[in-house]
Amino acid sequence: xxxxxxxxxxxxxxxxxxxxxxxxxxxxxxxxxxxxxxxxxxxxxxxxxxxxxxxxxxxxxxxxxxxxxxxxxxxxxxxxxxxxxxxxxxxxxxxxxxxxxxxxxxxxxxxxxxxxxxxxxxxxxxxxxxxxxxxxxxxxxxxxxxxxxxxxxxxxxxxxxxxxxxxxxxxxxxxxxxxxxxxxxxxxxxxxxxxxxxxxxxxxxxxxxxxxxxxxxxxxxxxxxxxxxxxxxxxxxxxxxxxxxxxxxxxxxxxxxxxxxxxxxxxxxxxxxxxxxxxxxxxxxxxxxxxxxxxxxxxxxxxxxxxxxxxxxxxxxxxxxxxxxxxxxxxxxxxxxxxxxxxxxxxxxxxxxxxxxxxxxxxxxxxxxxxxxxxxxxxxxxxxxxxxxxxxxxxxxxxxxxxxxxxxxxxxx
Numbered sequence: 001x002x003x004x005x006x007x008x009x010x011x012x013x014x015x016x017x018x019x020x021x022x023x024x025x026x027x028x029x030x031x032x033x034x035x036x037x038x039x040x041x042x043x044x045x046x047x048x049x050x051x052x053x054x055x056x057x058x059x060x061x062x063x064x065x066x067x068x069x070x071x072x073x074x075x076x077x078x079x080x081x082x083x084x085x086x087x088x089x090x091x092x093x094x095x096x097x098x099x100x101x102x103x104x105x106x107x108x109x110x111x112x113x114x115x116x117x118x119x120x121x122x123x124x125x126x127x128x129x130x131x132x133x134x135x136x137x138x139x140x141x142x143x144x145x146x147x148x149x150x151x152x153x154x155x156x157x158x159x160x161x162x163x164x165x166x167x168x169x170x171x172x173x174x175x176x177x178x179x180x181x182x183x184x185x186x187x188x189x190x191x192x193x194x195x196x197x198x199x200x201x202x203x204x205x206x207x208x209x210x211x212x213x214x215x216x217x218x219x220x221x222x223x224x225x226x227x228x229x230x231x232x233x234x235x236x237x238x239x240x241x242x243x244x245x246x247x248x249x250x251x252x253x254x255x256x257x258x259x260x261x262x263x264x265x266x267x268x269x270x271x272x273x274x275x276x277x278x279x280x281x282x283x284x285x286x287x288x289x290x291x292x293x294x295x296x297x298x299x300x301x302x303x304x305x306x307x308x309x310x311x312x313x314x315x316x317x318x319x320x321x322x323x324x325x326x327x328x329x330x331x332x333x334x335x336x337x338x339x340x341x342x343x344x345x346x347x348x349x350x351x352x353x354x355x356x357x358x359x360x361x362x363x364x365x366x367x368x369x370x371x372x373x374x375x376x377x378x379x380x381x382x383x384x385x386x387x388x389x390x391x392x393x394x395x396x397x398x399x400x401x402x403x404x405x406x407x408x409x410x411x412x413x
Contacts, residue, residue, distance in 0.1 A: 008186040009127040013135065015184030016124040017142040019078060019116055022177035023085075024146025025170065026054060026113050028154045029105070035163045042098055050098075050105045052361050055238075057110025058117065059357025065119035066346030069187070074123045078182030081116035086175025088112060093167035116178060117143065118333075118353055122346040125333055126188035129342060132334035133286070137278025140330045144271050150174075190343055211341030212397075217348045222339055222397055225390045229290065230332060231355035231362075232383035236297055237325025238356075239363025239376065240304075241266055244318050247304070251373045252314045262318050269319040270326035277327030286335040290328060291391040297324035298384045305377050329356075339397055 029051050037044045068077045088108035095101040121139045128135040153173065157166035217223050240247070244266060248259025273293070281289045300320025307313040336349045367376040 005189075011184045012124055012127055012186050012188070013138070015078075015181040016120045016139050017181075018184070019082070019120050019178045019181030020139050020142040021146040021149065022082075022174040022181070023113050023116050024143040025150035025154070025174050026058075026109060027147035028150045029054070031151070031154050031158060032163075032167075035158060036095075036101065039163060040095065040097055040101070046098055047101065050102050052364075053102055053106025054110035054113070055360035056357040057107050058114035059354045059360075061111045061114030062118035062353045062356075063347075063350035065115045066122070066344070066350055068115065069119050069123065069346060074119060074185050074187050075182050078116050078120055078185060079179050081112045082175045082178030082182060084112035085109060085116075085178060086171040089167050089171030089174070093164040093171075116182075118350055119346055120181075120185065121333060122349060123185065123188050125337065126342045126345065131282055132337060133278045133281035133331060136281075136330050136333050137275050140278070140326075141271060141274045144267075144274055144326065148267055148271075211343045212339075212348065213344055214347045214351065217340045217344070218351065220340075220397055222394060223348075223352070225394050226332075226336070226339070227352050227355055229294070229387040229390055230328070230352050231359050232380075232387040233294065233297060233325060233328045234356045234359030235362050236301060236380045236384060237321055237328075238360045239367070239380070240300075240318060240321045241270075241325065242360075242363070243373075247318075247373055248311075248314055251304075252309045252311070254311055254314065258311050259314075262315065265315050265319050266322040269322040273323035273326030273328075274330040276323075278330040281331045281334055286331055286338055287391055287394055287396075289331050290335065291388060293324040293327045293331070294384055294388045294391065296320050298381065298388070300324070301377050301381050301384065305374065305381070 030048070033044050033047045036042075036047045040047075065077065072080075088104050091108070092101065092104040095104055121136065124139055125132050125135050150170070154166065154170055157169050161169065212220070244262040245259045248254040248262050249256060252259075277289055277293060297320060300317040303313050303317040303320070307317070332352070333345065333349050336352065337345045340348045363376060363380070366379050367373070370376060370379070
């Protein structure tokens with residue numbers, strides 16, 4: 001690797017971390033629910049629905065960000081995402097009804113965030129093929145830290161300035177950070193197909209033994225199995241994290257203060273999962289890391305159903321679920337690249353990432369249909385059991401006949 005290429009690689013990592021930190025700020029949205037409810041005279045539940053729309057838009061944008069990168073390059077798309085993020089938050093400061101709020105925050109902010117999130121992450125991972133887990137942990141860890149860092153920034157803004165000024169300042173800070181990060185990025189070079197590549201000691205498989213296009217990927221059983229696993233873990237994580245305080249108060253019967261402590265427990269466990277499982281995935285076969293994450297989440301959900309209703313059991317449960325969720329979304333990009341190659345990672349993972357958006361609302365839908373926490377916990381436990389079985393049975397495509405036929409075709413071409 002030349003000096004220039006080496007410099008591009010590290011600048012891209014730095015730029016990705018900066019951009020991811022700013023993009024993670026959208027997870028402070030709950031701070032704005034009550035002030036907005038007072039401003040436009042609507043129930044908090046209606047205001048909070050904008051975050052569900054945001055999650056869906058984020059997942060959709062992630063699924064098409066690879067095509068945008070192919071056409072415009074990572075630098076330009078990231079800068080565009082930063083501009084759209086800032087402009088959307090500025091527009092949101094003038095929202096006077098639910099429709100305008102759903103458009104500005106739900107659709108526009110979600111689209112901006114999703115466009116920058118997955119594309120910059122995937123591009124950065126391509127620069128470090130031997131350390132994909134560690135790099136994913138750095139990037140996604142920055143995304144998680146962004147929600148924590150901007151919690152203090154936005155709380156300060158809401159305390160000392162008007163709601164409109166807080167929105168504008170948040171948008172300006174986030175926009176500058178994303179644009180600055182984008183200016184440091186470069187498109188990662190294409191990976192060459194090496195059918196005789198040396199074996200990776202941890203994964204016992206060729207490190208770069210073929211590249212799948214999106215159309216090829218979705219025709220493999222492994223794609224659908226991985227999509228099911230990802231959806232299940234996202235559903236369990238997003239549902240429990242989203243209503244953790246309510247579970248503590250209304251199901252475990254804790255005080256408001258004790259239930260609210262779950263927010264800090266979740267933040268710490270989520271970050272720990274990203275770092276621990278991300279680094280571990282460079283040393284242990286990644287599908288086994290996901291199996292472990294599922295077991296941890298299963299233990300958390302089982303504790304909520306069968307454990308004694310106490311603060312310790314509650315904190316243990318939400319910590320397990322948050323740890324598993326954070327670790328899974330960190331390991332999955334590298335796992336997808338292991339199975340289907342690095343060159344089309346953004347597109348292949350982008351489609352699977354739709355499970356994040358679907359999972360963000362599925363838990364709430366299940367809860368409303370079956371009524372209450374316990375039936376939802378049982379549904380989640382069933383899905384986690386299915387996912388564990390799938391990960392234990394799943395074979396790397398390199399061990400299948402169809403994969404070997406593809407490699408033979410590539411060599412012929």
